[in-house]
Amino acid sequence: MNTTAHADNDTPISVIGLGLMGQALVGAFLKSGIRTTVWNRSPEKARTLVENGAVLAATAADAVAAAPLIVVCVTDYDVAHAVLDPLADALRGKTVVNLTSGHSEGARDTARWAAEHGVKYLDGAIMAIPPVIGTEHASLLYAGPQEVFDAHEATLASLGRATHLGDDHGLASLYDVALLGIMWGVLNSFLHGVALLETANVKAGDFAPLANDWIGAVTNFVSAYAGQIDEGSYPAHDATIDTHWATMVHLIHESEATGASAELPTFVKELTDRAIAAGRGGDSYAAMIEQFRKRTA
Numbered sequence: 001m002n003t004t005a006h007a008d009n010d011t012p013i014s015v016i017g018l019g020l021m022g023q024a025l026v027g028a029f030l031k032s033g034i035r036t037t038v039w040n041r042s043p044e045k046a047r048t049l050v051e052n053g054a055v056l057a058a059t060a061a062d063a064v065a066a067a068p069l070i071v072v073c074v075t076d077y078d079v080a081h082a083v084l085d086p087l088a089d090a091l092r093g094k095t096v097v098n099l100t101s102g103h104s105e106g107a108r109d110t111a112r113w114a115a116e117h118g119v120k121y122l123d124g125a126i127m128a129i130p131p132v133i134g135t136e137h138a139s140l141l142y143a144g145p146q147e148v149f150d151a152h153e154a155t156l157a158s159l160g161r162a163t164h165l166g167d168d169h170g171l172a173s174l175y176d177v178a179l180l181g182i183m184w185g186v187l188n189s190f191l192h193g194v195a196l197l198e199t200a201n202v203k204a205g206d207f208a209p210l211a212n213d214w215i216g217a218v219t220n221f222v223s224a225y226a227g228q229i230d231e232g233s234y235p236a237h238d239a240t241i242d243t244h245w246a247t248m249v250h251l252i253h254e255s256e257a258t259g260a261s262a263e264l265p266t267f268v269k270e271l272t273d274r275a276i277a278a279g280r281g282g283d284s285y286a287a288m289i290e291q292f293r294k295r296t297a
């Protein structure tokens with residue numbers, strides 16, 4: 001895996017899809033001085049970009065013809081295919097970087113389609129919101145052949161930190177949803193904590209600094225547990241699952257006693273009950289991985 005952040009403006013680029021994200025992508029390419037052609041189903045969304053130097057293509061075919069590198073950012077893979085499939089012949093020998101969100105199966109299917117038509121293909125995921133595109137706060141993940149990534153790395157670096165995950169085209173989507181899952185886990189736990197503390201008249205703003213400190217501390221657990229998971233051995237250097245379980249009972253009790261929702265901690269405790277029933281009570285929390293693996297594994 002490698003990560004880079006430097007720009008190059010030698011390769012002209014075409015961007016298909018000018019929604020909120022597509023417009024941000026084009027803005028970043030233009031800022032880097034890259035000659036950028038754009039196409040969108042609704043051409044009026046190109047107005048400001050054209051004022052800033054983008055060239056508006058009349059058709060998607062014109063956009064494909066205008067550059068060797070075509071970035072696609074539309075609603076979903078069905079839309080991406082609806083636009084690209086009729087242009088397969090024109091795309092032969094060119095590179096498509098698909099930054100549309102989707103799932104790994106769609107990415108691998110699209111990679112097969114690209115290979116059948118002689119199109120070089122990278123699948124991507126954008127771990128950022130439009131306002132930070134083009135800054136160091138934007139992280140973009142790419143999956144597909146190393147040499148295709150290497151050929152366009154400098155151009156893609158205009159959008160933010162570019163990380164190549166590997167040859168398997170499904171990896172960007174898998175990382176995408178895995179990372180988003182972490183986001184929802186953290187945010188839901190924070191919101192549950194806010195609901196608990198509100199019952200004692202504590203403002204979310206007063207909870208936030210300690211919540212952020214704690215989220216930072218938990219990242220250390222992630223690194224330590226990753227090593228244990230990879231080794232398949234879960235010595236409890238910090239706390240056992242039994243100890244975690246007892247504290248979960250406190251959280252459920254507090255939730256019920258204060259009238260906050262107990263659904264989230266009850267679900268977590270149910271997973272932990274299963275781990276203990278499987279004999280993992282004396283292991284570190286990393287052993288909970290078994291509750292998340294395929295049930296048939």
Ligand SMILES: NC(=O)c1ccc[n+]([C@@H]2O[C@H](COP(=O)([O-])OP(=O)(O)OC[C@H]3O[C@@H](n4cnc5c(N)ncnc54)[C@H](OP(=O)(O)O)[C@@H]3O)[C@@H](O)[C@H]2O)c1
Binds near residue numbers: 018040127
């Ligand atoms: N916004 C974010 O914060 C964010 C973050 C990470 C990833 N993403 C991903 O980026 C992709 C685009 O998101 P967005 O926020 O830009 O969405 P959006 O504002 O809703 O834009 C959707 C784009 O898809 C086009 N489109 C939809 N249906 C079409 C069709 N049948 N034929 C041709 N074009 C069609 C739209 O064209 P029209 O303008 O003509 O409707 C527009 O260009 C999504 O996959 C999203 O998950 C977004």
